[in-house]
Amino acid sequence: xxxxxxxxxxxxxxRSEFLEKAxxxxxxxxxxxxxxEIVISDNASSDNTREVADRFIxxxxxxxxxxxxxxxxxxxxxxxxxxxxxxxxxxxxxxxxMLVIPGLIEAVGYLDANxxxxxxxxxxxxxxxxxxxxxxxxxxxxxxxxFDQGHFHDAFVFxxxxxxxxxxxxxxxxxxxxxxxxxHFAYWAFSHLAHYLxxxxxxxxxxxxxxxxxxxxxxxxxxxxxxxxxxxxxDRYRGGLEYFxxxxxxKGDISDxxxxxxxxxQVIREFTLRRMAVALRFWVAKQDYIxxxxxxxxLVQGGMQDHPDVLSVKDTMLLCAALQxxxxxxxxxxEVDRLILHGAMDFDGLVxxxxxxxxxxxxxxxxxxxxxxxxxxxxxxxxxxxSDDRQAFLARGxxxxxxxxDSDLTRFILP
Numbered sequence: 001x002x003x004x005x006x007x008x009x010x011x012x013x014x015r016s017e018f019l020e021k022a023x024x025x026x027x028x029x030x031x032x033x034x035x036x037e038i039v040i041s042d043n044a045s046s047d048n049t050r051e052v053a054d055r056f057i058x059x060x061x062x063x064x065x066x067x068x069x070x071x072x073x074x075x076x077x078x079x080x081x082x083x084x085x086x087x088x089x090x091x092x093x094x095x096x097x098m099l100v101i102p103g104l105i106e107a108v109g110y111l112d113a114n115x116x117x118x119x120x121x122x123x124x125x126x127x128x129x130x131x132x133x134x135x136x137x138x139x140x141x142x143x144x145x146x147f148d149q150g151h152f153h154d155a156f157v158f159x160x161x162x163x164x165x166x167x168x169x170x171x172x173x174x175x176x177x178x179x180x181x182x183x184h185f186a187y188w189a190f191s192h193l194a195h196y197l198x199x200x201x202x203x204x205x206x207x208x209x210x211x212x213x214x215x216x217x218x219x220x221x222x223x224x225x226x227x228x229x230x231x232x233x234x235d236r237y238r239g240g241l242e243y244f245x246x247x248x249x250x251k252g253d254i255s256d257x258x259x260x261x262x263x264x265x266q267v268i269r270e271f272t273l274r275r276m277a278v279a280l281r282f283w284v285a286k287q288d289y290i291x292x293x294x295x296x297x298x299l300v301q302g303g304m305q306d307h308p309d310v311l312s313v314k315d316t317m318l319l320c321a322a323l324q325x326x327x328x329x330x331x332x333x334x335e336v337d338r339l340i341l342h343g344a345m346d347f348d349g350l351v352x353x354x355x356x357x358x359x360x361x362x363x364x365x366x367x368x369x370x371x372x373x374x375x376x377x378x379x380x381x382x383x384x385x386x387s388d389d390r391q392a393f394l395a396r397g398x399x400x401x402x403x404x405x406d407s408d409l410t411r412f413i414l415p
């Protein structure tokens with residue numbers, strides 16, 4: 001039996017500033033009443049990550065630092081840090097996130113008192129590091145809830161009812177050894193939950209032990225894998241839930257009767273649509289209206305036309321999706337450096353929206369000009385409000401596929 005109670009597993013790559021901050025918390029703020037190790041797997045960083053780790057090792061932190069020979073991507077590095085863990089329990093810690101020590105102590109105590117539990121999950125705080133405030137938790141659990149080994153159906157109902165994402169957990173390292181495996185089309189959190197539930201009981205605790213930093217005091221608008229998943233992973237969520245049910249079916253706790261499978265599929269479909277509605281809100285906030293419209297179409301087709309997230313963006317998104325399509329087409333065409341807006345009543349307003357939706361700043365925007373040379377015409381795209389004006393521009397030599405009419409752009413932007 002190892003004498004290390006906890007392994008804090010930190011994968012990292014070229015983020016020495018974040019890693020330094022994470023290790024400073026251990027050195028100066030965290031009071032962890034157990035023997036522990038900090039396992040770092042460096043994905044072949046080219047910055048001073050090794051020097052940061054060495055400095056904290058010299059200062060006395062129980063760090064075990066490993067460096068991969070090449071950057072093979074996030075999942076191999078995650079596998080690396082988990083495979084190096086030697087503690088009784090293991091917990092993933094992003095290099096830019098934080099621990100909640102009272103919750104951590106409570107969770108470890110729970111695992112000690114419940115040796116049949118292979119993984120203890122909990123909601124996590126969304127934390128603004130600049131203002132030093134929590135903006136609620138990602139989900140909530142009313143009371144500590146335990147599912148005995150093999151109880152897949154009850155756990156599935158719990159996930160769907162509480163809209164739980166089983167991402168943050170403290171796991172028995174012995175279970176982690178078997179449970180963690182790469183999954184690509186099936187979202188890892190649901191897939192691994194199925195593995196843990198097959199190996200032992202799993203619990204969902206109400207007290208958070210983790211803070212996901214949403215606003216960092218190092219880089220305010222840094223990329224965040226969690227946000228990217230929210231915006232793109234809805235089909236992998238479906239895959240993960242289907243995988244979870246498959247494992248449960250093979251283990252005998254999920255019915256394989258056709259009627260029951262239809263019911264399960266409907267529940268997963270509704271869950272996926274709700275996640276797509278969240279993704280729609282995120283894409284609109286990023287002013288990516290083309291992707292937003294694709295999501296909008298799928299949501300309305302799925303019966304979500306009255307969902308608040310759908311209704312709140314509908315009017316502005318449809319117009320912006322059409323104009324962003326124009327911006328995208330003009331940007332994509334080689335050797336185009338001018339866009340004529342013909343017949344636009346609010347020229348300045350239209351230019352502003354086109355710029356906001358991504359029109360390259362190197363492309364000049366103007367009203368119609370009669371004195372353009374043949375060379376200039378060949379490098380010019382045209383937007384016309386009235387399709388009847390197309391023939392006049394064709395007669396002047398403008399390229400037919402670079403004349404964009406309002407009706408063409410909105411033909412497949414349907415409310």
